[in-house]
Amino acid sequence: xxxxxxxxxxxxxxxxxxxxxxxxxxxxxxxxxVLFGKGWxxxxxxxxxxxxxxxxxxMTYLVPGIVAMxxxxxxxxxxxxxxxxxxxxxxxxxxxAPASRGEAILGRITGGAIMVMIQGVIILALSFLIASGLKxxxxxxxLALSFLxxxxxxxxxxxxxMRMSSMEGFQMIMTMIMLPMTFLSGAFYPVKTxxxxxxxxxxxxxxxxxxxxxxxxxxxxxxxxxxTTDWLVLAxxxxxxxxxxxxxxxxxxxx
Amino acid sequence: MTYAIExxxxxxxxxxxxAVKGISFKVRNGExxxxxxxxxxxKTTTVHVLTTLLKPNAGTATVAGHDVxxxxxxxxxxxxxxxxxxxxxxxxxxxxxxYIHGRIYGYSGNELREKIEMMLKFVELWEFKDxxxxxxxxxxxxxxxxxxxxxHEPEILFLDEPxxxxxxxxxxxxxxxxxxMKEEHSMTIFLTTHYMDEAEQLADRIAIMDYGKIIAEGxxxxxxxxxxxxxIYVRMEEPEEGIKCxxxxxxxxCRIMPDGRVRLDVxxxxxxxPKLFELAQKNGLRILEVTYHRPxxxxxxxHLTGREIRxxxxxQKVARMIMRARMRR
Numbered sequence: 067x068x069x070x071x072x073x074x075x076x077x078x079x080x081x082x083x084x085x086x087x088x089x090x091x092x093x094x095x096x097x098x099x100v101l102f103g104k105g106w107x108x109x110x111x112x113x114x115x116x117x118x119x120x121x122x123x124x125m126t127y128l129v130p131g132i133v134a135m136x137x138x139x140x141x142x143x144x145x146x147x148x149x150x151x152x153x154x155x156x157x158x159x160x161x162x163a164p165a166s167r168g169e170a171i172l173g174r175i176t177g178g179a180i181m182v183m184i185q186g187v188i189i190l191a192l193s194f195l196i197a198s199g200l201k202x203x204x205x206x207x208x209l210a211l212s213f214l215x216x217x218x219x220x221x222x223x224x225x226x227x228m229r230m231s232s233m234e235g236f237q238m239i240m241t242m243i244m245l246p247m248t249f250l251s252g253a254f255y256p257v258k259t260x261x262x263x264x265x266x267x268x269x270x271x272x273x274x275x276x277x278x279x280x281x282x283x284x285x286x287x288x289x290x291x292x293x294t295t296d297w298l299v300l301a302x303x304x305x306x307x308x309x310x311x312x313x314x315x316x317x318x319x320x321x
Numbered sequence: 322m323t324y325a326i327e328x329x330x331x332x333x334x335x336x337x338x339x340a341v342k343g344i345s346f347k348v349r350n351g352e353x354x355x356x357x358x359x360x361x362x363x364k365t366t367t368v369h370v371l372t373t374l375l376k377p378n379a380g381t382a383t384v385a386g387h388d389v390x391x392x393x394x395x396x397x398x399x400x401x402x403x404x405x406x407x408x409x410x411x412x413x414x415x416x417x418x419x420y421i422h423g424r425i426y427g428y429s430g431n432e433l434r435e436k437i438e439m440m441l442k443f444v445e446l447w448e449f450k451d452x453x454x455x456x457x458x459x460x461x462x463x464x465x466x467x468x469x470x471x472x473h474e475p476e477i478l479f480l481d482e483p484x485x486x487x488x489x490x491x492x493x494x495x496x497x498x499x500x501x502m503k504e505e506h507s508m509t510i511f512l513t514t515h516y517m518d519e520a521e522q523l524a525d526r527i528a529i530m531d532y533g534k535i536i537a538e539g540x541x542x543x544x545x546x547x548x549x550x551x552x553i554y555v556r557m558e559e560p561e562e563g564i565k566c567x568x569x570x571x572x573x574x575c576r577i578m579p580d581g582r583v584r585l586d587v588x589x590x591x592x593x594x595p596k597l598f599e600l601a602q603k604n605g606l607r608i609l610e611v612t613y614h615r616p617x618x619x620x621x622x623x624h625l626t627g628r629e630i631r632x633x634x635x636x637q638k639v640a641r642m643i644m645r646a647r648m649r650r
Contacts (some may be wrong), residue, residue, distance in 0.1 A: 068424060068427060069423065069424075069425050071424075072421055072424040072425055075421070075424070076410065076413070076417075076421055079412075079413055079417055080410075080412050080413065083412050083413070083453065084412065151410075153409070154407065154408075154409075154411055155404060155406050155408035155409075156409070156410050157406045157408075158374070158404055158408045159409075159422070160425075161374055162372050162373065162374060162400075162402055163395050163397060163425045163426065164397035164426065165425055165426075181417060239615075245549050257427060271391040319374060319375055319376070
């Protein structure tokens with residue numbers, strides 16, 4: 067467990083040192099919450115409007131979606147920053163160490179997911195200030211779901227990054243993947259009222275299950291899928307992508 | 322006699338390209354052994370195989386008594402390495418880099434703290450311990466990497482081009498550390514370099530590597546004996562014409578250098594010089610400038626390959642043309 071905890075320590079130190087970047091990365095979700103959320107909350111303020119959103123006001127409906135989106139984005143960035151470790155050579159320090167490589171990369175991913183969690187907590191805390199219908203009791207299970215998202219997506223980021231040699235083009239991939247995945251996750255509007263082809267895409271989008279589950283815990287909206295499905299899908303994906311990351315990292319040599 | 326490193330017919334290929342073409346050598350316990358050769362000779366590839374980062378295509382390599390392919394973990398426990406390219410975490414401080422390294426190698430608590438202090442003081446970075454590495458100069462980063470590679474008290478230390486890109490003062494400073502390590506810890510050090518002075522200054526024994534092969538091995542003095550003579554450089558008005566006339570028993574070899582000077586191999590420069598002037602006068606040659614020196618490792622490399630060790634890219638073509646123009650007797 068030595069290298070596992072050491073890698074978490076490293077992520078923590080890097081996180082602390084990049085405080086400005088961390089705060090900067092919170093601006094995006096805050097814009098969504100305040101400008102997008104408050105704007106639509108006014109428009110959806112008519113009798114019966116809450117029926118569209120599972121019985122809650124729009125702000126409350128939106129918060130779990132924004133949290134899931136933020137966690138998703140940041141975990142992916144956490145994962146792919148291993149490219150810097152490759153470029154700046156820190157990877158070699160790990161590869162030549164007399165310690166389990168699998169453990170090292172799991173520590174890297176877990177550490178990343180924990181730091182993303184901290185950002186998630188900040189967003190949630192801010193959300194409680196502007197959305198009235200959120201349930202405090204839902205915070206822990208929602209964070210647990212987010213943690214699974216963090217593990218899965220950071221794992222995916224590492225697996226992708228291990229096959230790439232530079233950050234070039236990543237910005238494009240990010241926007242190309244992130245935006246449609248967010249819109250197709252039910253973060254902004256219900257999956258049930260989407261056109262059928264969109265519903266179909268929403269079902270293969272892992273983010274949908276994170277939004278669905280945390281919306282139940284935080285806002286009390288009845289889940290579109292069953293809670294068991296939400297948990298199993300996210301846990302399964304976390305296991306899958308971490309597994310792939312471990313295999314890739316074990317095989318890693320330097321060129 | 323036991324050896325720290327034993328390598329037998331080691332081959333490493335990248336696709337169609339063979340970087341290391343079946344080399345064999347042995348490094349004795351407690352010595353500084355240097356791989357000297359131009360860039361692309363296969364030095365770093367060899368280091369990566371010996372440090373278990375690359376698997377060889379053929380041959381065997383034993384480091385600290387363990388096979389690098391079959392027992393990589395045992396090898397990793399006993400070696401320290403300073404890579405050619407930086408491998409520190411730039412966002413973290415010097416202390417944090419050391420701390421992470423120590424934890425990975427199984428140290429903790431007071432023992433680790435004391436070791437970090439000792440090593441950072443050894444490389445004179447203790448006062449900068451809380452500064453993020455990205456603010457370090459190239460020399461400071463190198464020193465930190467040396468301190469880090471020593472933290473877990475390795476039996477064998479690999480230094481891949483330890484002073485590449487550093488200014489002369491910093492280089493001399495790092496040489497001092499390397500000598501001190503060898504003396505104080507009786508450590509075996511495997512060093513790669515393309516600086517001849519570095520190999521000569523530090524190494525007990527040197528293997529000269531070129532195009533994936535070891536072309537000579539021995540102490541600096543052994544290697545210089547391969548040239549077997551002194552070297553005189555002569556600048557003449559018409560070197561192409563002049564070189565044809567320099568036919569005399571006391572001249573063992575001569576060739577035109579890329580800079581236009583003529584290089585003469587002689588047994589004893591002090592005795593040969595008057596004879597040279599006599600010869601030139603007889604043939605009506607005008608000598609503009611004469612220098613001479615004892616053979617250096619560069620002369621050894623030139624003697625063995627026909628190229629200078631720093632030849633790279635376009636210059637190699639020139640060197641090959643000069644080889645063709647070389648006179649043989």
